[in-house]
Amino acid sequence: xxxxxxxxxxxxxxxxxxxxxxxxxxxxxxxxxxxxxxxxxxxxxxxxxxxxxxxxxxxxxxxxxxxxxxxxxxxxxxxxxxxxxxxxxxxxxxxxxxxxxxxxxxxxxxxxxxxxxxxx
Amino acid sequence: xxxxxxxxxxxxxxxxxxxxxxxxxxxxxxxxxxxxxxxxxxxxxxxxxxxxxxxxxxxxxxxxxxxxxxxxxxxxxxxxxxxxxxxxxxxxxxxxxxxxxxxxxxxx
Numbered sequence: 001x002x003x004x005x006x007x008x009x010x011x012x013x014x015x016x017x018x019x020x021x022x023x024x025x026x027x028x029x030x031x032x033x034x035x036x037x038x039x040x041x042x043x044x045x046x047x048x049x050x051x052x053x054x055x056x057x058x059x060x061x062x063x064x065x066x067x068x069x070x071x072x073x074x075x076x077x078x079x080x081x082x083x084x085x086x087x088x089x090x091x092x093x094x095x096x097x098x099x100x101x102x103x104x105x106x107x108x109x110x111x112x113x114x115x116x117x118x119x120x
Numbered sequence: 121x122x123x124x125x126x127x128x129x130x131x132x133x134x135x136x137x138x139x140x141x142x143x144x145x146x147x148x149x150x151x152x153x154x155x156x157x158x159x160x161x162x163x164x165x166x167x168x169x170x171x172x173x174x175x176x177x178x179x180x181x182x183x184x185x186x187x188x189x190x191x192x193x194x195x196x197x198x199x200x201x202x203x204x205x206x207x208x209x210x211x212x213x214x215x216x217x218x219x220x221x222x223x224x225x226x227x228x
Contacts, residue, residue, distance in 0.1 A: 044219055062216070106212060
């Protein structure tokens with residue numbers, strides 16, 4: 001079955017960087033778009049970024065453009081999120097999610113999430 | 121940006137009851153591109169419904185979705201103990217893709 005396991009979260013000071021990873025298994029990773037979705041403590045869900053199956057197309061929510069970079073390594077079935085210039089408002093649980101069919105923005109499977117806390 | 125407003129914020133019901141959750145969009149959602157997710161406390165969300173009315177794989181038939189345009193509904197025909205959770209709607213027809221703020225279905 002589909003398994004997504006995030007890692008790399010932690011406590012970081014404002015302005016610093018962090019890199020999240022998501023290890024995928026149980027499906028043909030290289031055939032699906034992949035997303036990052038975040039949830040601030042006690043709040044709702046917010047889509048952050050998406051990458052196409054081959055990495056050629058990437059899109060971001062406005063609030064992270066120029067600061068976050070989504071990437072993937074299909075040879076290692078791994079998704080990444082490089083987060084630079086972190087702000088307090090980036091504090092959230094970050095989930096990686098598999099697209100239902102290619103690039104539909106329907107989040108069919110989710111990881112368990114990794115917590116990022118931006119605080120001095 | 122399409123704003124999704126879910127109502128009520130909290131729904132207090134008993135096992136066996138029927139639950140009706142509403143999701144209203146600030147403008148028409150393209151091609152009924154609306155999904156519903158369930159999130160239990162401390163867990164990741166789970167896809168329940170896509171394209172407004174199609175159940176995702178493995179979702180029991182007590183869950184059903186309906187609606188089009190700006191008004192959508194998730195119905196749980198008969199609440200089971202494991203159905204008490206927060207439910208989110210999401211539109212994916214327009215950029216940016218957005219979620220509603222959630223409806224908490226709690227045990228009465």
